[in-house]
Amino acid sequence: MxxxxxxxxxxxxxxxxxxxxxxxxxxxxxxxxxxxxxxxxxxxxxxxxxxxxxxxxxxxxxxxxxxxxxxxxxxxxxxxxxxxxxxxxxxxxxxxxxxxxxxxxxxxxxxxxxxxxxxxxxxxxxxxxxxxxxxxxxxxxxxxxxxxxxxxxxxxxxxxxxxxxxxxxxxxxxxxxxxxxxxxxxxxxxxxxxxxxxxxxxxxxxxxxxxxxxAIGDKMVHLFGFNVPVHSPFRRYYRIRNALLFSRMRHVPLAMKIRDNLFNIIHQFILIITQDNKVAYFKTMVKAIRDGILNK
Missing domain, CATH: 3.90.550.60 (Spore Coat Polysaccharide Biosynthesis Protein SpsA; Chain A)
Structure with missing residues (x-):
């Protein structure tokens, strides 16, 4: 070939x-x-x-x-x-x-x-x-x-x-x-x-x-032996919303749908706790969840 x-x-x-x-x-x-x-x-x-x-x-x-x-x-x-x-x-x-x-x-x-x-x-x-x-x-x-x-x-x-x-x-x-x-x-x-x-x-x-x-993310948060990437609130919106959109796709395995949605929320709370712009990360999470559920 x-x-x-x-x-x-x-x-x-x-x-x-x-x-x-x-x-x-x-x-x-x-x-x-x-x-x-x-x-x-x-x-x-x-x-x-x-x-x-x-x-x-x-x-x-x-x-x-x-x-x-x-x-x-x-x-x-x-x-x-x-x-x-x-x-x-x-x-x-x-x-x-x-x-x-x-x-x-x-x-x-x-x-x-x-x-x-x-x-x-x-x-x-x-x-x-x-x-x-x-x-x-x-x-x-x-x-x-x-x-x-x-x-x-x-x-x-x-x-x-x-x-x-x-x-x-x-x-x-x-x-x-x-x-x-x-x-x-x-x-x-x-x-x-x-x-x-x-x-x-x-x-x-x-x-x-x-x-x-x-390099994934703007930087890393090191927590309990894990490297947690830090993205901007703008990027985190699409990460959370799109994982919810995934839940409607038949070609995405069930365990992945559950895992990614769960871990995205955990990830977001880590960012809310550890980063300075806490309000922006929280508002992003709320908007992403709403838009993901409404398929927007």
Missing amino acids: NIDKSKVFSVIVSYNPEIENLSRLVTELKKQGVVPIIVDNGTLSEQDSNKLLLVCHVILLNDNAGIAKAQNVGIDYCRKKGGEFIIFFDQDSDIDISFVDSLLSDYIEVCESGVGKIATIGPVFTDSRYGFFYKLIKLNRYGLRKKINPQYESKPFEVSLIISSGSLIPINVIDEVGYMDEKLFIDYVDTEWCLRAIAKGYKVYVATSARMSH
Whole structure:
């Protein structure tokens, strides 16, 4: 199995990005033979947009339509340009010189192993601040979780959920599984898509040869041996609301619905107790619960 790199596009979603970081990512992707596309959620100035247009194609949305909408716009553009694969990135993603080759190599290895239809494959992540490996999740049919530490894996392995940053998806898979769910806006977009793909008979894999660093949340709260990520009240709204929207989706396992809704509320109370803007976190929780129940 061979992959023509000229048919591999990357879609980078930006929102108030640091231009130098974004330019560095685009430059590195071009060096690795991938066609980079930036979809900006209504924040790039004309000056910054013109600077980026010198090195890649830029699609400017009128306002913040959310990561799912931006990804879907990017998918449509890549499809029109004859793309066959898309690698999604966040605006702050940082990759090494062998990232694309490593990801494609592991994807080909999995495809040739005969395990079945592959929806997506993503890299192993380490925390950019603390250096630990992010564990991956494999769900059983009821949604009970098994955590896998990628540090001890030497070959690509199957999981149930990966984050979108660094993930490779064939466009023909999107034809069957569908686009990203725009009503989710940001949180759970990648999770929902992975579960939808699995429900349609696909598999999700992690490429042990491809690695990226990543930081979840603005910072961490260390409590009873656990690292609790701190997101803004704005982000926490979508986390709580979308978990409730998940409860209506048939392809989301029951145990996951129960666990995520319960843990989201516990998480929110930890933030209310430990963070300075307690009122904002409390109001966010109330609004998210209301909107989630009312399916707004």
